Amino acid sequence: MHLASLSLLNFRNHNEISLQFDKRIVCFTGANGSGKTNLLDAVYYLAFCKSYFNPADHQIINHTEALMVVQGTFDDNNEELKIYCGLKRGQRKIFKKNGREYDRLSDHIGLISAVMISPTDHFLISGGSEDRRRFLDSVISMQDRSYLENLIAYNRFLLQRNSLLRSFAERNYFDEASIEVWDMQLSQVADVIHLKRKEFITSFATVFSDIYSQIGATREIPTLNYESPLEQGSAQEILTQNMQRDRMAGTTTSGIHKDDIEFQLDGFPLKKFASQGQQKTFLLSLKIAQYYWLKAANGGNPILLLDDIFEKLDNTRVERLFNLVASDNFGQVFITDTDAKRIKKAFLQTNIEPQFIPIV
Amino acid sequence: MNFSSKIVEQAVDEFAKLPGVGRKTAFRFVVHLLKKDRSELSAFAHSLLKLKEETRECKLCHNITETDICSICASPRRDRKTLMVVEDIRDMLAIESTEQFTGLYHLLGGVISPIDGIGPSDITAQHLMQRVQEEGFSELIMALRTTIEGDTTNFYLYKKLRRPGLKITTIARGVAIGGELEYADEITLGRSILHRLEYENTLTK
Numbered sequence: 425m426h427l428a429s430l431s432l433l434n435f436r437n438h439n440e441i442s443l444q445f446d447k448r449i450v451c452f453t454g455a456n457g458s459g460k461t462n463l464l465d466a467v468y469y470l471a472f473c474k475s476y477f478n479p480a481d482h483q484i485i486n487h488t489e490a491l492m493v494v495q496g497t498f499d500d501n502n503e504e505l506k507i508y509c510g511l512k513r514g515q516r517k518i519f520k521k522n523g524r525e526y527d528r529l530s531d532h533i534g535l536i537s538a539v540m541i542s543p544t545d546h547f548l549i550s551g552g553s554e555d556r557r558r559f560l561d562s563v564i565s566m567q568d569r570s571y572l573e574n575l576i577a578y579n580r581f582l583l584q585r586n587s588l589l590r591s592f593a594e595r596n597y598f599d600e601a602s603i604e605v606w607d608m609q610l611s612q613v614a615d616v617i618h619l620k621r622k623e624f625i626t627s628f629a630t631v632f633s634d635i636y637s638q639i640g641a642t643r644e645i646p647t648l649n650y651e652s653p654l655e656q657g658s659a660q661e662i663l664t665q666n667m668q669r670d671r672m673a674g675t676t677t678s679g680i681h682k683d684d685i686e687f688q689l690d691g692f693p694l695k696k697f698a699s700q701g702q703q704k705t706f707l708l709s710l711k712i713a714q715y716y717w718l719k720a721a722n723g724g725n726p727i728l729l730l731d732d733i734f735e736k737l738d739n740t741r742v743e744r745l746f747n748l749v750a751s752d753n754f755g756q757v758f759i760t761d762t763d764a765k766r767i768k769k770a771f772l773q774t775n776i777e778p779q780f781i782p783i784v
Numbered sequence: 785m786n787f788s789s790k791i792v793e794q795a796v797d798e799f800a801k802l803p804g805v806g807r808k809t810a811f812r813f814v815v816h817l818l819k820k821d822r823s824e825l826s827a828f829a830h831s832l833l834k835l836k837e838e839t840r841e842c843k844l845c846h847n848i849t850e851t852d853i854c855s856i857c858a859s860p861r862r863d864r865k866t867l868m869v870v871e872d873i874r875d876m877l878a879i880e881s882t883e884q885f886t887g888l889y890h891l892l893g894g895v896i897s898p899i900d901g902i903g904p905s906d907i908t909a910q911h912l913m914q915r916v917q918e919e920g921f922s923e924l925i926m927a928l929r930t931t932i933e934g935d936t937t938n939f940y941l942y943k944k945l946r947r948p949g950l951k952i953t954t955i956a957r958g959v960a961i962g963g964e965l966e967y968a969d970e971i972t973l974g975r976s977i978l979h980r981l982e983y984e985n986t987l988t989k
Contacts, residue, residue, distance in 0.1 A: 569970060580932045587898035602896075602904055605940045609932075 425536055425724055426499040426756050427467060433493040434486035435469075436462040447779035449750070449757045449771075453764040454783035460760035463783070464540065464729040467758060470496045470507050471536040471727070473519060473529045477544065482513055498536065507536070537718050537726035541711045543735050548710065549695050549703055553684035560685060563714050564624050567721040571620055574613045578680070581610040586675045593674035603667075611659035614680050618654040621683065625650045631716055636709040639744050646694075646706055649686040653678040704736045708745065715754075725755025734761055743770045750774035792818075844915070846891040846908050848873055856880075856889060863887045868925040869912065869941065871895060871934075879927060887925075890915065895928055895937040904940060916945050926954040 431442040437459045452460040461477075468476045475484055485492040491512045498505040508520040519526045526532050547555050565572035585606040592598050629648045636646045653662050659679065663670075666678045687694035687706060694706055718726045728749060734742055749757050750771070761767050764780055771778055787793040792814055799810035817825060841847070842854035849855070856862060866887030870876045876889050892907045904910075916924070924945060928934035942952055958976035959968050968976075 570974075573971060577932060584898045584933070584936070587901075588903070591898060591901065591903075599903070601940070601943070605896075605936050605943065606898075609936060609939065 425727065427470075427496055427727060428499050429497045430463070430466060430470075431493075431495045432463075432466055433491075434489040435466050435492050435494055436484060436486060438462060438466075439486060439489075443781060445756070445779060447777065448755070449759065449776055449778035451759045451761065451764065451767050451778050451780050452783050453761055453767070453780060455762060458783045460783050461542070461731050464542075464731050464758055464760060466494050467496070467727060467729060468538055468540050469494055469509065471538040472533060473509070473517070476540045476542065476729075481511060481517060485511060485513060505535075507532075534722070537722050537724070538729060539711060539715045539718060539726055540729040540731065541708060541733070542729075542731035545707050545711065546703070548707060549687060553682070556685045557681075557683055559710075559714075560621060560624070560683075563628070563717050564620060566718055568620065571617070574617050574620075578610065578613045578617060581606055581613065582676060582679070582681060585610060589670055589676065590674040592671060598671065607660065607663045610679075611663060614654065614659035617680050618652055618659070618683075621652070621680070622650055625685065628713055628717070632709050632713040635712050635748075636705060638748055639708060639741055640702075640705045641740075641744060644702070645690055646709070647688045647691075649688060650683070651686055652680060652683045654680060654683075700736045701738060701741070705741060708737075712748070719753075725753075728754060728757045730757065730759045732760055734763075734766060739766075739770065743773060746770050747774055750776045845889045846893060846911075847876065847889065861886070864919070865922045866925065867915070867919075867921045867923070868927050870927050871929060875927065875929075885925075887923075892928075892937070895931075895933045896940055897933040907937075909941065909944070912941065913944055916947075916950065921950060923951040923953060926952070928954075930957055 426448075427445055429442070429444045432438045433440055437457070441463075443463075452463050454460050465475050465477055469484070474481070478484060491510065493511075494509045496507045498507065504522075506520075506522050508523075509517060511517040517529075519529055519532050521532065521535070548559055561572075561575060565575070585603070588603060588606060592603075625648055632648060633646050636644075656662065657665070662678050663676075666676075669677050689698045689702060689706070692698075694703060698706070715726060715728060730749075733745065737745075748754075759767060759778070764782070767778065767780075787796065795814045795817075796807060796810045799805055799813050800807045802810075805813075817828070820828075839848050839850055840852075842849045842857055843852050844857040845854060847854040847856065851858075863886045866885075867890055868879065868885060868887055869890050869892060870879060871892055871894065873891060876891060879885055879889075890908070890912050892909065892912070894902050894907045896902060896904060896907065915921075926938045926941065928937055938954060946952060956979070957972065958979065959965065959973065965973065
């Protein structure tokens with residue numbers, strides 16, 4: 425999948441802009457606030473029907489305008505694919521493929537695959553376990569539909585079980601038989617999800633640490649440690665063990681909804697002991713590993729969106745990253761930076777000539 | 785909407801409480817009723833009042849009836865060895881219209897869902913257990929909705945009711961008849977593969 429042209433109307437700060445892309449690697453350069461990242465976000469928007477940075481659709485429309493349009497022409501194995509998105513303030517957004525409107529947006533998602541790498545990804549390190557679980561779940565469910573179904577079922581069971589525990593606590597009453605039916609169903613899916621997560625992290629970690637050493641070129645050993653209450657016993661055992669505590673708390677205190685991945689560098693927690701550059705390298709490697717998974721799931725090269733890649737990284741690490749993305753393993757790559765010369769220099773070692781688009 | 789009359793507004797509010805009726809539709813109903821004769825309106829109102837005054841729940845199956853026992857439970861032509869568990873009268877009528885079932889019914893009045901504050905004591909589960917004790921059924925067919933809550937209710941009842949000599953079954957889940965496979969959702973299609981049927985058994989005898 426290759427994006428051949430992009431045209432925007434009132435998308436964020438761009439009133440009207442039309443761009444053609446003829447190279448595999450495209451660099452947007454320009455000063456702060458010129459709208460480089462917004463261009464990457466527009467590409468992301470065409471793939472996922474939403475912004476990577478801003479979940480509120482009405483904030484995507486330029487402040488002074490009432491309507492925005494994003495259009496992209498993709499080349500999918502020599503077949504032309506035109507994606508149109510129009511959004512008027514106060515109305516639902518309209519997505520069209522080759523002029524025909526989609527009945528449901530979810531029908532579109534998956535057609536175009538893309539991975540965004542941005543400084544905002546730092547929440548994966550600084551944020552709560554919930555953020556890391558969401559990342560984990562999104563990567564696994566790309567390849568495994570039944571995983572997603574199990575996850576949805578688990579959340580529903582959990583919600584019902586918690587409601588039941590809360591009503592027990594409020595009414596000072598307990599009914600073993602009622603909680604048992606939820607426990608049995610909850611633990612069935614929990615064990616399946618746990619096993620899948622464990623298997624996945626093992627194989628994902630191998631790919632990930634390989635990428636880390638390619639970009640970092642150091643002997644630092646990065647690890648992904650899967651932490652789950654279910655490492656101590658089956659889901660049913662965990663629920664039985666914690667029954668007293670759950671009753672007191674009026675909620676399910678332990679289970680796969682408390683899973684986390686601990687990020688470590690040389691055996692120490694990344695968040696506390698690693699430098700900013702090391703953390704950034706770690707994040708980059710995670711996202712590129714995600715790219716490989718998406719690629720394997722879809723059987724094509726996803727579009728890679730690299731936002732502000734020089735931030736916190738030294739030049740040699742950027743060069744090694746560019747070496748990696750210049751290889752045949754990658755498809756189209758969009759890069760933003762304030763300094764065109766810096767990118768040119770970083771690409772010197774590769775024999776690829778990027779396309780430069782100055783944004784003013 | 786601003787109504788010139790308090791009485792009209794009150795009537796609109798009442799109609800708008802009905803499922804699927806908004807204030808605009810409610811207003812249409814009221815305007816329509818205003819055009820009617822007094823006698824017609826009185827018959828309409830009377831039939832509404834009679835709903836609560838003259839109907840009651842069947843003492844056996846909880847169906848809505850005007851007598852103690854509903855016509856299905858009282859019918860000598862029904863098979864009294866087979867009991868089908870359904871959620872409410874709508875589901876029961878849907879099953880009746882298939883003309884494939886000749887046994888008796890039990891209306892649960894809901895499915896277990898703690899989020900909505902519905903536990904086993906809020907549905908007629910206790911009475912169902914009593915019926916199973918007393919009436920000596922040989923088969924119990926669960927025909928509840930195929931959601932997580934419906935499945936949980938099936939599971940709860942199964943745990944409470946299983947005993948030697950009682951077969952507990954659920955209605956089949958699978959591809960709709962006359963449907964094309966490519967349009968079936970993955971879960972249904974997946975389930976229909978897991979629970980596939982011996983071809984021999986699908987032939988109409």
